[in-house]
Amino acid sequence: MSVYTVFIDALKPSSLRHMDFLKTLSSCSIEPDLINFSNTCQASIYTGVYPNKHNHQFIWTLDPQNSPFELLDNRVADFSIRDKYTKFLVYNLLALKNLKTVPYGFLYFADKKPSYWANFSFEEVSHSGRPDHCLGGYPTVFELIHSAEMEYSVDWHVSDDLSDIEIQDTEEDFNYFYFGHVDPASHKHGQESDEAIEVMKQIDLILEQIYEQTSENDTFIVLSDHGHVHIENFINLADEFERNGENLNDYMHFVDSCYARFWPKSDVEKQRVTQVLESMEKGEIITTDLLRQFNSELNCDQDVILYYLSPPNVFDVVNPKTESMHGFDCRLPDSKGVFVTDDESLDAEEIQLQDFLPTVLNQMNISIPPHVDGENIL
Known part of the structure; x- marks a missing residue:
């Protein structure tokens, strides 16, 4: 018996x-993590544990000691790297040298001094080459299968x-296929666009080919990490601060598509930032209680x-041509992911991302580790 899994x-x-x-x-639908960026959701899928355990919430974190831009933490860099074209070149060169990839983030960094970049480090869940065998100290589904002396393939x-x-x-014990095409098509055109629908139809044909490889005793699973939500308005956070008599760059912060993080250095800074954010009336400050509710x-x-x-708002660190985005409230219908299987025993209306790992392990007769937060659903 083999398990064939396709991630879209x-x-x-x-x-x-x-x-x-x-x-x-x-x-059935999948409720993604509260902060449902791909990095967070895929870490939850692969480890079967909640974000407060695997700790892969954002790809950029405040971590000067491990910044790929550590060399820029000086006045010379700030003086010599000032126009956006030079910044773009330096960003790409240092990212490729130190990260082996050019990550999302330049539109945020573009109006910041290079020495400011050096406050942040980057970590992304693998979606090419060798899969992660451990995330946040927890073994992934690939490592658990390997430890059980079973074979897997990744495509x-x-x-x-x-x-x-x-x-x-492919006839390994676990056969994993990853398709990343729907996400960029949805960002660019919207998931209901003709362009995105054509991408989905092409993937559907490929899925049918994969399914034809399976035998009667195999299990076929298709899942996604989150959905997509239509956007309309691009919000400049610096303008919001300026309207309140504040300078955004006076505060240590990082802006993602629909989240802004601040690290106040004092109670006074915390109060000032809070006042500006509460005046915006376009969202909310996420409380510790809400974070705890969603682990x-x-x-x-x-x-x-x-x-x-x-x-339908996003911050203007997003490409202005973007039609659709994820990361929004996980309870919104369009934020949901999807779980599909040929196993007719599925009777749930909605599951968690964390349920994937124990479900696969159960199908493969591998013991589910006690630290896993999800449950077998088949």
């Missing part, structure tokens, strides 16, 4: 209607042309103010 980045439940093969199987497809993909026959407490040494921007 950012597919929401309502989009199954565009996938003629996939919609014939059993399915990553992040941005390659779908029409050129050839699925090879998403931020594990860091410093006090953090976390502000959430509600849809």
